Amino acid sequence: MGQCILEMKNISKAYDGHKVLKDVNLTLNSGEIHCLLGENGAGKSTLMNILFGMRLIHQSGGFQGELYFEGNKMHVKSPKDAMNWGIGMVHQEFMLIPGFTIMENIKLNRETLKHNIVSRVFGEELKTLDIKAMREDARQALETVNLNVEEWLQVAGLPVGHMQFIEIAREIDKSNIKVLIFDEPTAVLAESEAKNLLATMKKLAQKGIAILFITHRLEEVMSIADKVSILRDGELVCHKAAKDISIDEIAETMVGRKITIQNRAVVDRKDKEVILDIQDFHVMMPGEEVHGMNMQVYRGEILGIGGLAGQGKIGIANGIMGLYPASGHIIYNSKELSYLHTRQVLKHGFAFVSEDRKGVGLILDDTIDMNIAFTSLHINKQFLIKIGPFKFQNTWAIRRHTTKMIKELDIRCTSTAQHVGRLSGGNQQKVCLARALTQNPNILLVSEPTRGIDIGAKKRVLDLLLALNRKHGMTIIMTSSELAELRSICHRIAIISEGKLAGMVKPTAKDKVFGLLMSGKTMEQIQGQEVEA
Numbered sequence: 001m002g003q004c005i006l007e008m009k010n011i012s013k014a015y016d017g018h019k020v021l022k023d024v025n026l027t028l029n030s031g032e033i034h035c036l037l038g039e040n041g042a043g044k045s046t047l048m049n050i051l052f053g054m055r056l057i058h059q060s061g062g063f064q065g066e067l068y069f070e071g072n073k074m075h076v077k078s079p080k081d082a083m084n085w086g087i088g089m090v091h092q093e094f095m096l097i098p099g100f101t102i103m104e105n106i107k108l109n110r111e112t113l114k115h116n117i118v119s120r121v122f123g124e125e126l127k128t129l130d131i132k133a134m135r136e137d138a139r140q141a142l143e144t145v146n147l148n149v150e151e152w153l154q155v156a157g158l159p160v161g162h163m164q165f166i167e168i169a170r171e172i173d174k175s176n177i178k179v180l181i182f183d184e185p186t187a188v189l190a191e192s193e194a195k196n197l198l199a200t201m202k203k204l205a206q207k208g209i210a211i212l213f214i215t216h217r218l219e220e221v222m223s224i225a226d227k228v229s230i231l232r233d234g235e236l237v238c239h240k241a242a243k244d245i246s247i248d249e250i251a252e253t254m255v256g257r258k259i260t261i262q263n264r265a266v267v268d269r270k271d272k273e274v275i276l277d278i279q280d281f282h283v284m285m286p287g288e289e290v291h292g293m294n295m296q297v298y299r300g301e302i303l304g305i306g307g308l309a310g311q312g313k314i315g316i317a318n319g320i321m322g323l324y325p326a327s328g329h330i331i332y333n334s335k336e337l338s339y340l341h342t343r344q345v346l347k348h349g350f351a352f353v354s355e356d357r358k359g360v361g362l363i364l365d366d367t368i369d370m371n372i373a374f375t376s377l378h379i380n381k382q383f384l385i386k387i388g389p390f391k392f393q394n395t396w397a398i399r400r401h402t403t404k405m406i407k408e409l410d411i412r413c414t415s416t417a418q419h420v421g422r423l424s425g426g427n428q429q430k431v432c433l434a435r436a437l438t439q440n441p442n443i444l445l446v447s448e449p450t451r452g453i454d455i456g457a458k459k460r461v462l463d464l465l466l467a468l469n470r471k472h473g474m475t476i477i478m479t480s481s482e483l484a485e486l487r488s489i490c491h492r493i494a495i496i497s498e499g500k501l502a503g504m505v506k507p508t509a510k511d512k513v514f515g516l517l518m519s520g521k522t523m524e525q526i527q528g529q530e531v532e533a
């Protein structure tokens with residue numbers, strides 16, 4: 001391990017008088033992979049935002065404490081300052097320009113210029129872009145991250161897995177990069193893609209780059225980390241070499257109690273009444289297209305949908321909910337849904353938790369109350385009181401219900417009136433789930449329900465889904481990149497490849513079977529494996 005490159009000393013930060021970081025000290029050595037862990041809302045992103053000079057920090061009163069880079073006092077007031085010091089950040093939400101090519105995204109604001117006849121005479125400003133050199137640089141950065149795509153392709157429509165690697169390629173193309181922050185980069189990736197990313201991180205660390213890595217997947221931590229730091233309620237409660245700590249100890253330190261997630265025994269279901277029959281279904285969702293899906297969903301089951309990023313698993317629920325153009329037949333309770341319009345589908349008793357919580361899920365500048373009650377209020381006409389001929393919003397009932405949901409899902413907030421935009425990412429995810437559950441749906445479609453939430457909250461969410469299914473017979477279709485999560489509560493798992501159903505398997509099937517189906521093999525090709533559900 002190299003020398004100390006970065007020191008964060010006595011860092012404290014408050015939002016509206018509420019302390020979210022308390023005297024945090026953290027050191028980072030060059031060439032090390034340092035995992036930063038903690039429950040949702042523990043302060044991880046805030047600490048990284050301070051280091052990267054994010055505007056949000058300075059607009060909300062700045063922070064206390066000092067930063068040192070290679071022994072020199074560092075002032076970062078903007079991401080540009082951070083970049084000048086040699087700090088890069090790969091964000092949780094992608095920051096690429098869809099209409100630009102991969103090369104243009106990698107080189108944005110750092111274009112290589114060359115002299116031409118005119119510029120030699122009239123000066124520097126008339127230099128032209130050196131496309132050849134830029135393509136070579138982009139090619140090299142893509143090779144370092146093992147991404148085998150042409151650099152002149154447009155970013156729009158590429159699978160999410162690719163986007164993550166392009167973001168990293170952009171960061172490592174910067175010649176002075178010494179520290180790289182990864183804020184939950186694997187959350188959007190399937191496990192095999194995440195492995196690729198971890199291998200890339202190792203390669204970067206070997207080149208001497210120091211890596212700060214935020215993740216909720218603790219197995220990843222064990223496979224890659226040199227050091228582990230854990231935040232709890234804004235305080236640094238552990239700073240250890242990874243070899244001296246176990247997964248159980250990490251989980252316990254994060255949440256302050258023992259946590260174990262086990263596979264629930266899957267009850268083999270005898271009644272197989274079809275509630276939803278999906279026939280020749282096509283969805284035009286860029287990057288997640290569905291091309292002729294056929295699948296039946298049984299009443300009262302938890303059906304898992306898995307597959308690699310970009311293969312169409314995400315497109316299915318989005319198509320059914322009318323969020324992207326779709327064609328084919330959706331037969332619900334033996335009747336065809338004539339056209340898929342979101343409002344109509346919601347009225348039929350469907351609820352949806354989107355994988356895109358910022359885009360589709362939440363109204364960020366409204367309160368937790370309103371976010372949770374919104375769909376039920378407008379579609380199901382819940383939470384209304386009738387006075388004479390008029391109907392009014394029953395604010396008291398909304399507040400009472402929201403308080404119950406906050407408790408049930410352990411949403412960390414200051415009050416039911418807090419704006420959702422001010423919650424941590426994981427807590428926003430819980431609000432999306434609370435809204436869907438409030439609708440009391442017949443069919444619940446959940447995409448990536450535990451993305452970005454900590455291990456304690458994950459157990460709570462999976463337990464809740466299981467309880468809704470077992471106690472109330474709710475049919476649940478859960479799409480997830482985490483196979484382990486699908487296996488832990490689903491009755492059957494559909495693997496999607498190239499926009500079609502590759503196979504429907506039991507959760508107890510071997511890893512190899514899932515791997516083969518994900519890589520494009522069909523059920524016929526893997527016959528004899530005793531897998532069919």
Ligand SMILES: Nc1ncnc2c1ncn2[C@@H]1O[C@H](COP(=O)(O)OP(=O)(O)OP(=O)(O)O)[C@@H](O)[C@H]1O
Nearest residue numbers: 015020040041042043044045046422423424425426
């Ligand atoms: N813009 C903001 N205004 C007010 N409070 C905020 C703001 N952003 C974050 N917070 C609060 O700061 C605390 C720490 O949030 P932060 O996003 O750093 O947590 P985190 O550990 O990254 O969580 P997660 O794992 O859910 O992403 C939370 O209580 C959150 O509600």
